[in-house]
Amino acid sequence: MTALQPDDCAVEINHVSRVFGSVQAVNDVSLSIRTGEFITLLGPSGCGKTTLLNMVAGFINPSSGAIRIGGKDVTNVPVHLRDTGMVFQSYALFPHMNVFDNVAFGLRQRKFTKADISSKVMQAIEMMSLSGMEHRRISQLSGGQQQRVALARAIVIKPKVLLLDEPLSALDKSLRAQMQVELIELHRNTGLTTIFVTHDQGEALSLSDRIVVMNRGQIQQVAEPIDLYRNPANGFVASFIGEINALPPATCTVASDEISLDIGNIRLIAPRRPEWQFASGQSAKAFVRPEHIRIATPADGGRNVVTGEVLTHIYQGSHTITRLNVDGLGPIEMRLPGGDVVGRVPVGLKADIAINLAEVVLLSNTAN
Ligand SMILES: Nc1ncnc2c1ncn2[C@@H]1O[C@H](COP(=O)(O)OP(=O)(O)OP(=O)(O)O)[C@@H](O)[C@H]1O
Ligand SMILES: [Mg+2]
Missing domain, CATH: 3.40.50.300 (P-loop containing nucleotide triphosphate hydrolases)
Structure with missing residues (x-):
């Protein structure tokens, strides 16, 4: 500065x-x-x-x-x-x-x-x-x-x-x-x-x-x-600042244009950003905002798609917060516009959700 x-x-x-x-x-x-x-x-x-x-x-x-x-x-x-x-x-x-x-x-x-x-x-x-x-x-x-x-x-x-x-x-x-x-x-x-x-x-x-x-x-x-x-x-x-899902620690694998994040059996792949200084094998923490998660579609081809059990839908007028439990990731909140998704996946059933990792916040696991 x-x-x-x-x-x-x-x-x-x-x-x-x-x-x-x-x-x-x-x-x-x-x-x-x-x-x-x-x-x-x-x-x-x-x-x-x-x-x-x-x-x-x-x-x-x-x-x-x-x-x-x-x-x-x-x-x-x-x-x-x-x-x-x-x-x-x-x-x-x-x-x-x-x-x-x-x-x-x-x-x-x-x-x-x-x-x-x-x-x-x-x-x-x-x-x-x-x-x-x-x-x-x-x-x-x-x-x-x-x-x-x-x-x-x-x-x-x-x-x-x-x-x-x-x-x-x-x-x-x-x-x-x-x-x-x-x-x-x-x-x-x-x-x-x-x-x-x-x-x-x-x-x-x-x-x-x-x-x-x-x-x-x-x-x-x-x-x-x-x-x-x-x-x-x-x-x-x-x-x-804002709502965010803190995912469990991930192990990084760095490629030229992407970083893979392995969390247990789950692999998430993020487009690599120039400011990131992560090395392969390093532990990192990924944070994902609820508005960067949506219901998966066949077009996702399974990339960054995980399955969770729907725990609650909280209708808030302009949007709905849906809370799911994802095996290996824990509780995840997603935010979808309007009320049309309320009830589409009833509480207790499973839903496939796609996480947009272009907007992920990735921090070194040692930082507090
Ligand atoms: N006159 C005082 N004597 C002793 N401790 C104090 C005094 N004033 C503030 N503190 C302590 O200093 C710390 C900071 O207090 P401060 O009032 O600056 O917090 P704050 O960020 O304004 O909190 P809030 O959002 O609740 O107003 C607190 O632990 C408080 O208990
Ligand atoms: Mg004060």
Whole structure:
């Protein structure tokens, strides 16, 4: 990767760690975030997302390492002098204040004039579609409206960096989808460098320029969504991003244009990719996404076709997830569009399925 020029780099996190007693919440994280980028910290609960975000905001000090914002070392700079706007995991609005005063908070702290405060607050309120609600108390707002107030409060100070800690997690599915669109539009309209935190991989894939996958305080991979989905760096990322079947360890036999994967008595054959460094005899792990498996046809000629017993069909409207047990491979999930296959192969009967190995994720068996 080419080094970023200082002008391109809005936030630079340099070997940052944080321990709480015996817990290593963040472990030697380094990351450069470009100006205007929408970057997402994604990982399971407890992996250190909030701690890392709070260190960028200044609410928590790193145990070691340094943070730069806009080229300036802010490691020891207090929160209100950092040019960051934050939306907290729990919104953290002031319940006793009305909408206007909540949004005005950061401006008053920064000693803007009354007239200036008024015009900036009204502009932010309008931007977040809250016009007419300035005098409402927080308790008189819906979850989605509170969400917008929290966003208005964060953007009103025109921060260099917008920090969003799971801002949509309290919303129901449809409101969440609507707010995702609003966040994309807010980002497009303001061009604000945004660090977004979520443990929802679908949300990360749909919103982000780049995704930082974290586990146990460490970065596992940083990549654009499509790259992360297609080329996960390790088993953790492969399993965390989207649905995937992890097949038992395979022994590779490498030919000029294909790799055979022997798993017990089953032989799968994948077209060889230039980036693969596997040697014959080496053990590898293959991961296959449910959408890359279908019912076999005679045209497959038995290539990459295995037989499984149907365990369940789960109808989900636009598609159906079918779970099968394949001798030698274990439980396998396949995903087929629509509902027409439900019941075509009844539960308890056998089906021949074809695995598309052009899209296989193949990792060395030693990688975790
Ligand atoms: N103030 C604290 N004191 C002690 N331990 C803490 C403190 N804050 C966080 N931790 C621990 O550090 C680890 C990382 O916590 P953090 O809140 O950063 O996780 P997270 O990725 O944001 O999780 P979630 O998705 O649940 O919000 C956890 O093990 C947590 O228990
Ligand atoms: Mg958190």
